[in-house]
Amino acid sequence: MKQYILEMEQYANENNVPIIEKKSIAFIMKYIKEHNIKNVLEIGSAIGYSAILMASSTQEVQVTTIERDETRYMECLKNVKKCGMEKKINVVFQDALELNLSEDLKYDLIFIDAAKAQDTKLFEKYKYFLSKDGTIITDNIKFHGYVGESSKIESKNLRSMVQKIEEYIEFLKNNPEFDTKFYDVGDGLSVSTWKDKN
Numbered sequence: 001m002k003q004y005i006l007e008m009e010q011y012a013n014e015n016n017v018p019i020i021e022k023k024s025i026a027f028i029m030k031y032i033k034e035h036n037i038k039n040v041l042e043i044g045s046a047i048g049y050s051a052i053l054m055a056s057s058t059q060e061v062q063v064t065t066i067e068r069d070e071t072r073y074m075e076c077l078k079n080v081k082k083c084g085m086e087k088k089i090n091v092v093f094q095d096a097l098e099l100n101l102s103e104d105l106k107y108d109l110i111f112i113d114a115a116k117a118q119d120t121k122l123f124e125k126y127k128y129f130l131s132k133d134g135t136i137i138t139d140n141i142k143f144h145g146y147v148g149e150s151s152k153i154e155s156k157n158l159r160s161m162v163q164k165i166e167e168y169i170e171f172l173k174n175n176p177e178f179d180t181k182f183y184d185v186g187d188g189l190s191v192s193t194w195k196d197k198n
């Protein structure tokens with residue numbers, strides 16, 4: 001398994017596939033263990049690196065992961081199989097903004113790691129699938145140090161994306177339904193839980 005993880009890191013590096021930083025996935029794996037998380041929904045599988053590590057956190061945890069890019073989806077399936085994780089990980093090939101999950105599904109951890117400009121939309125769509133004591137974790141809250149510095153960014157596309165993350169942070173800070181803590185781990189993580197757990 002360790003060898004496959006190293007191979008995935010190398011593949012991601014060689015093919016410019018963004019994967020989570022080691023410190024951030026270690027944080028999430030610890031969170032899964034400490035909070036006895038049983039069902040994870042991940043938005044943005046890429047090649048399955050974080051899904052496989054989350055699924056390996058405990059014996060019980062199950063992961064559903066969504067990916068819209070076909071090449072990455074295929075690579076993810078291959079890696080899940082290699083690691084013998086077919087029973088623990090369900091990989092869905094679709095755009096998460098278009099997917100209709102069955103209404104009765106509930107997850108105790110939702111990990112948002114997709115297109116960063118979609119963070120708010122994804123949060124708003126998927127909060128309905130979060131159990132009352134569940135948590136939404138979002139990666140890249142610092143976006144390589146650009147967040148908070150958007151006015152200085154020259155590239156229009158990058159500036160617009162970073163502004164969306166800044167808006168997402170404000171949305172989380174002022175959210176009437178969720179409490180959010182921000183962690184300076186890896187590229188920055190937010191951890192949101194329902195204010196009202198009943």
Ligand code: SAM
Nearest residue numbers: 019020044046049050067068069095096114115
């Ligand atoms: N979680 C992965 C890991 O750490 O190993 C990395 C995910 S990568 C940062 C983001 C992925 O989300 C990309 O592969 C991209 O194709 C996918 N993605 C972006 N927007 C999406 C959407 N709306 N629905 C599904 N997948 C999406």
